[in-house]
Amino acid sequence: MGMMRGAHRRNGGGPDRTVVRARVRQAYRERMSATQRSVVIAWGAFTATFGVTRAITYTLHREGAGGSGGIAVGGRHIHHYNFGIAALFAVGAVAVRGDERLRRHPATAAAYGGGVALVVDELALLVDLKDVYWAKDGRRSVDVAGGLIGLTGLYLAGQEFWHAAGRALLAGRREQPDRPAQARPDGPRASGGRPA
Template sequence: MGPAERSVLVAWSTFTTTFTATRAVTHWIRDGHGPASGGITVGGRHFHHYNIGIALLSAVGAVALRGQERHRRHPVTAMAYGAANALIVDELMLLLDLKDVYWAKDGRTSVDAAVGLIGVGGIYLAAAPFWHRAARELASTAVHRPA
């Protein structure tokens, strides 16, 4: 497995882990447990975790644009990318509707989107070596085919 495949695997794994942990923590907080019962507040206003995701994506973008090559495919960069996307996707409907539907039926779309991304990511990662070999095989037979 090369650096690109490793980065994708780390990002996808971190997305899955972060999304699962975020769902668990938000349910735990909503049920009135823990010191942050009701979530994080800043200046008396609820602080949504998609803000953390946006900040992380900004940092990853800065690394992509100005970072050294060894930092671009570093596991920490891939982890930040995966975690950032999970935090944003978890509250996707809030961003799309601009109203807090996190616990409403409409908020289920965010969960469905994340589960879909996790599934598609897993299928891609599981099948990528096969498809890459198949594409190389097709390309080599097309090049060597007599006219």
């Protein structure tokens, strides 16, 4: 860590980004177990997938695609929860048959989180068994709830890591070179000890 403190800076500005990334990676490896890392990756994938899915569907809806937007095969709309279920099937297969290396692989955790997000996003459709996805009633509350669940879970899953990463980023900011002090006139002083 001492070697990182004296790291060279690039572009005459703040701390070397490579050093900051190395500190965050070090905190990630040292502050979290393999299980915690998998949970953080899964929550991160959930949050990102949910957010991207909502953005895409809002864009389709805003541009007039309505309920027919998205993927269609042979004129039949394919709901994205199907991709979520497929991802969960794949994760289940890895859990049941895969070796430990595959179970702990970051892609497995990401597929799980992303798959859950795709299913949760269309949960109303699955519960009611009718296509109510584009209905305005309650949609905003579901969006906000999903986003808050994702962000809260992501924070709680890796709380120790996030704190260590924050400290590493703040330490990098503190290492920025001091800005040159503004030149003060050394001219004669008026009464009261103030510069003239």
